[in-house]
Amino acid sequence: MIKRSNTVLLTDGRRVMYYRDLPEVLRNAREALPALSKQNRSLGIDITDRWNACLWMIYCWIEGIPFVPFSEMNSEPLDRFHPGGVISSDAAFDIAPKTVKEKPTAETAEDSAKALTAALNEASAEALSKTSSEKSDASSEPAAPSETALLKQTAIRDQKEGIFCGLLTSGSSSRPKKVPLLRSNMIAAARNAFEASPPAGSLWGNCLPLLHAGGIAIVFRALLSGTGIFMWSSFDPEKIIRDVSLHPQITSISLVPTMLKRLTEKAEQSSHENLWDNLNNVLVGGGPADTKVLKKAENLGLPVCFSYGMTETCGQIAAQNKSDARIPGSVGKLFNDHQIRFENEESSSDGSKSASGEILVRGPQVFPGYMSDDILLPDAPLSRNDPWFRTGDYGRMESDGTLFIDNRRSDLIISGGENVSPAEVESKMMSSGFFDDVAITGVADPEWGQRVVALVSPAKGSEGLPNDIIHKASSKLKPHQKPSQYFVVSSLPRNAMGKLDRPKLQKLALKLFSRL
Structure with missing residues (x-):
């Protein structure tokens, strides 16, 4: 039986759904679900409607049905995983309880926000009251929650094995690979998500794509810790700033560097005071942010915490804490239940361990192995011969355990x-x-092997790209790092996570070269 709690599970600033509503969600989903054969019991979920997609993912978790997220703009996951059924964004897709389907009666956005805040405050007060009562009854400080305890908080069956979803890698460097993630991977990721137990009634802001591990992980971090999700329909900096200022229950948000840049730009124009006082962290993953953005975030009081992870590790496996120094390239420390080692030419030749090189990881969040073209099944036979996963990333680790990410091996020129x-x-x-955006790629060259090429968007107010700007912009570069060619572009190719799409970038550079 699902726990009937008044704690908020999901809200979008207009609607509120509680844990007590889960039984109705399950009933609605069972009625709408297409028949799934025992031979292919998996479900494709359209993530265009993020609110209901989140509910369908929770339903699939509870029922033990592997799911494959897809969108109207990206149906490749369906073609690659072949789920046994598909739920699209139509009338049957809406499985929210009747109490949250009704349109808000508030006349203004401010009235709606006040009503939502009152509901969230009531739920938070109830959760805090219960927490205080439990603490007073305890004879000693409770231990860190185990995997089973995390599941029992929402009375969801303790099924630790089997695949819970199939994802495609971001494909920033090659054709996307098929990644099956285990329930045990997600349970470990939820356990590692918090430096300390999240505040009762707290919400994790989610504006990341639900096609990727980062966005999906937020859903299950909340579900498995008994906290809630503030789901934005898209990344809208102005709306995020407004909602964070109106709802102190939003204590964490997750971003990629491009989102952080746009959020800081909008925040500088905001009239809201003490905007970030209630945020415990702004978790940033998916690549480095430039120093100007970090400085701007620091001046604004944003508690930015960088992290490191990927689809194959079910999200972050290392993260900074608020107290960590913000050193460029640092992503904090590896989670305790994971191990890391580095491989380079020196360590592989003499057998000694190295503190830098290509990163290999192992631990409970690491996926079981890439899939072939077989269909996605809960018990698909998946295993790697080597427990160490070769990430393809280059990095180093300081003596105190702080991890630094230098570069992807496949991106090296x-x-x-x-x-x-x-x-x-x-x-x-x-x-x-001098630039709003910069991308560097390599183009084949008969003399040098590859030549370094820059695609840039000049800073606002700049006209063209004069030689003196090129000289000043490259003054900090070593001779072999300096681009031999610059191209001015209005925008750079990026994927849904905001990462540079390196293959598209190289094709664009070749196309521009052909016009010279």
């Missing part, structure tokens, strides 16, 4: 025998202040 890190060059060029 080799020019004249010298390794060039696109991320490093992009960071240095962005710090010059």
